Amino acid sequence: MSDFPELSLDDIEALAVGAWILGTGGGGSPYLGLLNMRRLYGEGHRVRLMPPEALADEDWVAVVSNMGAPLVGQERLTDSRTIARAVTLMEEHRGIAFRAVMALEIGGGNAIQPLMAAAHLGKPVIDADTMGRAYPEAQMTSVAVGDLRPYPLSTVDCRGIESVVEKVPTWKWMERVSRKICVEYGSIASTCKAPRTGREVKDWGIHGTTTKAMKIGRAVREAQARHRDPVEAILAAEAGTVLFRGKVGDVARRTTEGFLRGTATVAGLDADRGASLVLDFQNEWIVAWRDGEPIAMSPDLICVLDSVAGEAVGTETIRYGQRVTVIALPPPPVFATEKGLRHVGPRAFGYDLDYSPVFPAP
Secondary structure: OOOOOEOOHHHHHHHHHHHHHHOOOOOOOOHHHHHHHHHHHHOOOOOEEEOHHHOOOOOEEEEEEEEEOHHHHHHOOOOHHHHHHHHHHHHHHHOOOOOEEEEOOOOHHHHOHHHHHHHHHOOOEEOEEOOOOOOOOOOOOHHHHOOOOOOOEEEEOOOOOEEEEOOOOOHHHHHHHHHHHHHHHOOEEEEEOOOEEHHHHHHHOEEOHHHHHHHHHHHHHHHHHOOOOHHHHHHHHOOOEEEEEEEEEEEEEEEEOOEEEEEEEEEEOHHHOOOEEEEEEEOEEEEEEEOOEEEEEOOOEEEEEEOOOOOEOOOOOOOOOOEEEEEEEOOOHHHOOHHHHHHHOHHHHOOOOOOOOOOOOO
């Protein structure tokens, strides 16, 4: 493990900023997780980052995340030991030892979850995830697109409630069953997904996403320190484009069935004055409608940013009066395939829309 680079606290601060942007409104705010990491580092814990290609094919990797509605995650304080317990519960259940820990999604607070588990367990974190962003449902992952086994899954609650979903026939069944458990927990739970082998991570993981998030976060923090435009810094770091600039005029959201659902309406400013943008969300921003016409949709990353600070605005934190810039970033290629779109395209969310990419195919 000592051969892998140690993450500094500055790296983790940058990760939190960049992952919040890649979260496309979801994944939960990284703030509480970041507070945990500051405390853990203050106590002497350290985390190392392991490239996926360093895994042996037979190694076991724990894939972790919080599950539930982001708004509830804001209200319930995070205990780093809970996500670590989800990992050890899976080890006990399967009779295996994990080589490393990996994020289910690099978006938002779920990018910090593997670091918290790794700090307690003394394991490295893999520089990869299974979404390249945040998505709300279990079947919306690269490993689901790859038809890898969806079970078992462990869920742990901060009050000591523990469950294991032993077997399900499909990824959608895993989503249905685990979501019911999560709702009973209060719409937030720490989870360890189906263990993945090193071979599976190398074949189906989305590689380099932790370092990608840190790169974006460093660009924002440097722009802030130099009093430069952080949105432009993000677009210089990643090949994205501005969709809309405006002021939030209305937000309608509700927590239901373990999700945060709703819409946010943005009135145009500057070049977009006179136009209106409506953002639909299910934990994450899913479709952006300009004057009633869809201009961006999943799997493209729709990112809502504070126009001054350049930091992400989440679906649970967006509010009336905020000045925001909405940008799009390209999706991981696995989701732009015909099979990938069946998992994460607009029809997967119930929209009668064919995927129309913001970015032309390479």
